[in-house]
Amino acid sequence: MDEKDIVIDERFCDESKKFLYSYLKTIDPDQVPKMDVNVIRKTRNDASLKAIDMFRPKNVSETEIFVKSKFDDYEIPVSIYKAENFDDNGPITLFIHGGGWTFGTRKDYELMMCALA
Secondary structure, three states, rough: OOOOHHHOOOOOOOHHHHHHHHHHHOOHHHHHHOOOOHHHHHHHHHHHHHHHHOOOOOOEEEEEEEEEEEOOOOEEEEEEEEEOOOOOOOOOOOOOOOOOOOOOOOHHHHHHHHHHH
């Protein structure tokens, strides 16, 4: 089976497509249901929100701000996680979610960011 024989939603980023092509070559295509990227996004988002609600530490607050892009008028959402005992002069961690606007969201990493805070 070649990549030309596999139809994948064009909204997937190149990295996701390469993974899917590789994976799909190992199984019988008739066993694979049609993939709907919107259903996958919603399922992942719902699961992430449940986990966040269950395990989020109570001593960490989240603030969302928007930073205007210097290239256009797009406002980039930024989440700031801060522990109650945060020292304003202490170190910080910068995490950039590289989802390619196809898979995952910043919220998928919220528990990890709370732990780092």
